[in-house]
Amino acid sequence: MSAAGEETAIRRQIEKVVEGLRAKDLDALREPYAPDVVSFDVEPPLxxxxxxxxxxxxxxxxxxxxxxxxxxxxxxxTIGADVAFGHAFGRLSGAMKNGVATAGMWVRVTYGLRKIDGSWRIAHDQVSVPLDVLSGNGMVDLEP
Structure with missing residues (x-):
């Protein structure tokens, strides 16, 4: 596959995550991830x-x-033969079940991908917010 084709395939996998979230579809979210994915998300545990x-x-x-x-x-x-990584800004928003709408907060997202059986899969993701070191508080009001 060409470099452009590899990039398109990776972007499509990440778009599947976005689509799965919007549809609240756990089965759709399963496909873009590697079975042994390691995720460092903003929620506990580490x-x-x-x-x-x-x-x-x-x-x-x-x-x-x-x-x-x-x-x-x-x-x-950045894409290699069988590993790739990427970074972006992401924001989860929507209407909560208690009726409150939230614009969410922008987070930093890093993806590590592996080509498994010819398909790109997210093997690692990390989500973080900047930290104000003096106060120990996350800075959740920043925008890209």
């Missing part, structure tokens, strides 16, 4: 290991939100 742990994390989001939107900005990729 790491979520394996696809079932990753999906459980998304399931908790769906328990709180009636409708989900996810926006991804400035995705930049």
């Amino acid at each position: 790491q979520h290991v394996g696809i079932e742990a990753k999906l459980a994390n998304w399931a908790r989001v769906f328990q709180v939100f009636e409708t989900v939107d996810y926006e991804l900005r400035d995705l930049t990729l």
